[in-house]
Amino acid sequence: KFCLDFFEVLSKHFPSDNIIYSPLSISAALGMVLLGARGNSATQIETVLHFLEFANNENPRTGNFSEATRSDDNSESSRRLPLPPQQPVPDDQCDIPGGIHSQFHDIFSAINKPTTSYELANANRLYGEKTFNFLQQYLSSIKKLYQAELEIADFQNAAEETREQINLWVETFTNGKIKDLFAPGTLSADTMLVLVNAVYFKGQWAVEFKKENSKERPFQINETTSKTVQMMYHMGEYKIATIEEHPCQVLELPYKNGDLSMYILLPKDYTGLTQLEKELTFEKLTTWISPGHLKEDEVEVYLPRFKIETSAKLNQYLEALGITDVFHQGVSDLSGMTKTGGLFVSHVVHKAYIEV
Structure with missing residues (x-):
């Protein structure tokens, strides 16, 4: 749901641009902030990311330190144990949640395993001004649950040097x-x-597009504009569905070993994309790409070769969705990160890159 909420905001700011972003990656990054957020600052993050709608009614802010530091147990029963009621947090500790954070841990542990099927690099890191005393329990928790770190930085005296260090990392x-x-x-x-x-x-595609079949072909951008691109081609068995009510086609392009898939939504005519974007919902999308909806058929697939990268400071887009407090000194409550008052998030920067 956050994926489509965020897309709606981005598409208003970039109406004619190609956009790429990773809602899972952004959600995990904000999950790190949620670990240390309290009060309304935490509630806004939970609401915008739809964390409170998860099964078992798990509260992302409940639990205790043992949840984050227990030995890894991948059994289904261990992941579904009811969480204890929320307890007051001692002044020198960070309230460590389970629930959604443990699920992020499991997801990224799975997708970051070495594989020959795809290259995936997901980088999450916090940089905090050194004048703040960050709680050791918080630092340990983001490392345990998100395989991430909070680096102490000297923004006050060496902001430019810190910028270069971040870029290099x-x-x-x-x-x-x-x-x-x-x-x-x-x-x-x-x-x-x-x-x-x-x-x-x-x-790597499960069924490779042969290089000799790639040719320069026109790609229709809209009703009046086309562009010549390097177009890949393959004819074979694919899972596909026709959505009559919109109308469009949905095609699944699996990657090697079936670990991941790309889903393509193709409107029937050039003018249908804008309307499809407006009408697309979480419920519709999950139905369209479900195994019972897609059927195997022989399909001719023409797909442009492309590289897309998008870089953006996300503060304004997240504020438009309702995450506001953590970006403003005086109302931001990050007391689960540090007991030093006045801390707020200066920048949330996301960059995504995909090569097809």
Whole structure:
């Protein structure tokens, strides 16, 4: 649901641009902030990300430190144990949740396993001004649950040097695919807390598009404009569905070993994309791509080769959805991160890159 909520906001700001973003990656990054958020700051994050709608009525902020530091147990029963009621948090501790955070841990542990099917790099890291005393329990928890760290930074005296360090880390983590995440002058002495999120993906198709079948072909952008692109081609068995009420087709393109798939929504005519975007809902999308809805058929597939990358500071888009308090000093409550008052999130930056 957050995926489509966020898309609606982005499409208003970038009405004619190609957009790529990872809602899972952004949600996980904000989950790290939620670990240390309290009061209305936490409630806004939970609401916008739809965390409170998860099964078992698990509260993302309930639990205790043992939930985050227990030994890994992948059994179904252990993940479904009821969480204890919320307890007052001692002044020197971070209230450590289970529930949604443990699910993020399981998801990223699975998709980050070494594989020859795809390249996936997901970088999450917080950078916090060194004048704040960050709680050790919080630092341990984001490392345990999100495989992420909070780096202590000297924004007040070395903002530009810190910017270069952040850019180098992201570039290294993504094997050189994502560079210059922060432009010169982006960070300043007033910066307090920066959330960095970058994701890169490139996969191998289960059924490869042969190079000799790729040709320069016209790609229709809209009713009046077309562009010549390098177009891949393959004819074979694919799972496909026709949605009469919109109308459009839904095609599944599986990646090698069936670990992941790309789903393509193709309107019947060039003018239908805008309307499809407006009418698309979480319920419709999950129905259309469900195994019972898609049927195997022989399909001719023409797919442009492309690389898309999008970089954006997300503060304004998240505020438009309702996450406001954590971005403003005086109302931000991040007392689960530090007992030093006045901390707020200065920047949430997301960069996504996909190669097809």
